[in-house]
Amino acid sequence: MEDIEDIPKFWFKNDAYMKRRGAPVMLIVRCAECNAYVMSYQKDGPGPLLRCYLDRIHHPENLEKRQYELFQKKTALKLACPVCHVVIGSPFIYEKEDRSAYHLRLGFFVSERIY
Numbered sequence: 001m002e003d004i005e006d007i008p009k010f011w012f013k014n015d016a017y018m019k020r021r022g023a024p025v026m027l028i029v030r031c032a033e034c035n036a037y038v039m040s041y042q043k044d045g046p047g048p049l050l051r052c053y054l055d056r057i058h059h060p061e062n063l064e065k066r067q068y069e070l071f072q073k074k075t076a077l078k079l080a081c082p083v084c085h086v087v088i089g090s091p092f093i094y095e096k097e098d099r100s101a102y103h104l105r106l107g108f109f110v111s112e113r114i115y
């Protein structure tokens with residue numbers, strides 16, 4: 001399991017999405033079941049974390065790369081804990097922005113703001 005100290009720091013992506021939603025924060029998302037590190041995620045603007053956009057995943061590399069791969073609701077990989085494999089999010093396209101995303105399953109993850 002990765003310690004928070006071992007996770008690299010990232011620059012916030014600053015684009016039209018961010019400008020629309022507001023100041024970003026960096027979150028560490030962990031599995032609620034086993035506490036494993038799942039990802040470093042940039043959340044733009046206030047409010048609870050209900051979905052996550054692939055283009056806001058900064059780490060780990062295998063998840064960060066998914067934004068560049070073919071993404072279709074029916075065939076895309078789910079977002080799962082790398083250790084216990086519990087499903088944390090299901091793929092969907094956020095139609096308003098035509099943006100690849102995961103619907104997060106409340107109660108299956110915990111998030112912590114790190115900066």
Ligand SMILES: [Zn+2]
Pocket residue numbers: 031032033034035036081082083084085086
């Ligand atoms: Zn887990």
